[in-house]
Amino acid sequence: MDLVALSALIAFALSIAMTGAWIIARQPGRSGWTDVIWSYAIGAAGVVAALAPVDGPTSWRQWLVATLAAGWSLRLGTHIALRIKSGHDDPRYLELRREWGDGFARRLFGFLQVQAAAAWLLSVSILVAARNPAPGLRWSDGAGALILLVAAIGEAIADAQLGNFRRNPANRHRVCDTGLWGLSRHPNYVFEWFGWVAYAVIAIGPDGGFGQDWGWGWLALSGPIFMYGLLVHVSGIPPLEAHMLRSRGDAFRSTQRRIRAFWPIPQSRTEKDRA
Template sequence: MTARIFGMGSVILSALLASALSITMAGAWAIARKPGRSGWTDVIWSYAIGLAGVVAALTPIDGPPAKRRWLVALLVAGWSLRLGTHIARRTKGGQDDPRYAELRGEWGDRFDRRFFGFLQIQGAAAWLLSVSILVAARNPALFPAWSDWAGALILLAAVIGEAVADAQLDSFRSNPANRRRVCDTGLWGLSRHPNYFFEWLGWVAYAVIAIGPDGRFGWGWLALSGPVFMYWLLVHVSGIPPLEAHMLRSRGEAFRRTQRRIRAFWPIPLFRTEEDRP
């Protein structure tokens, strides 16, 4: 069964998804070349992963889609629509994402060339995540298993948590009195980047579904690459580092105090000294 599931059909499908994602991110690069449009790259990336995930889950390369495939497709579509639409609403104002604005200033005249390569890496990341979805959808265990419900609940918690974090930040920013302040209320009082934490948590869901109820689906363990890769990307590469560099420049000592009081990623409270209290 395992050999049949991951035969030539899966290889061809995966290669087609890789090509499509590469072309999509080239289009995102063309849009983002002008200042004020870089935020659209994240919109496109979010929707592209959602579409690639649905295709990976439902393409009938080994028979009609089973119920687990429909579940996985529904999960990735819901996540993608929520995240992509949220970023699109935020981007309509025509301002660059602070992370990409930092790269534009750092790379100068080389921005176009280097940003193209950067977005191709993003496309490769999207492809790797689509592989996690592919193996989750094709776990041959009987459906439903406890791992299916656990994965669905984890993803639901991740989507709700990220939506709450985004809403809290939007509410904070909408108050003119907070213009030079750092958001540290609600979920933002537990983690400096709770939206990134919940984004990572969502990819744990596919690993749970892919590994299955007994761990005997060998290919399912490949889905662990999703949360491992997202943690590395968010915490060490294109998520927290450039955003915190921007916050240090724009908020200075206020953000340094926040760094001492609140963890960067994991929503676990730190012990606060009197010196660090706001």
């Protein structure tokens, strides 16, 4: 089996996994499991992409990348699973259920197959990082591992800050704008995106891949590029913020005026006035 066949097999498996997620998510109160399945599926796909015996003995780089993919997947998927409460839908899917009405089940299937395709594209980033043929481990491998570690820690801190905020009864109708949430309206998404930069750094390496005839490494840039589009324009911020506007109203509009949606950069006075 070559890398193309391996990638095709991973794509098929991810499609099946998200079909299973669709069966579960059709039931009210079960949509949160979609993200659990998606997270674990990417991790499993990443481990297979990194370690499947395709092109000779398994290298230290393959083991490193497989470990990074598995660690990211287990942390995120387990965090989401522990957060889910029986009978409570994810607010993003509640918004889609409201928007799609009677066509929810049909449109959800297509939506989750798009997420399967997104997962496949992300697995390609992992694959080309793991299969970089440069001998031994280089500083770029360490840099990639450090980037993913910082991303995981940052996302865990953001999740903990939001969890602490929500557990305080006094904050029931308020919007979290403290800690990392005072720098970005979605700091967890920022760190989620940042983690995918790690695979591009490993895949491309210090010589741009050309020293080892590995121009394919540049494909790993598709991971952070596509993850940014997914989080900022498709399944992340848009449905979540639509829900927040419906449930928090003016409180969330005030947050939108003061804090950027994604990049943790202070807004200028002109931008605040225009918002």
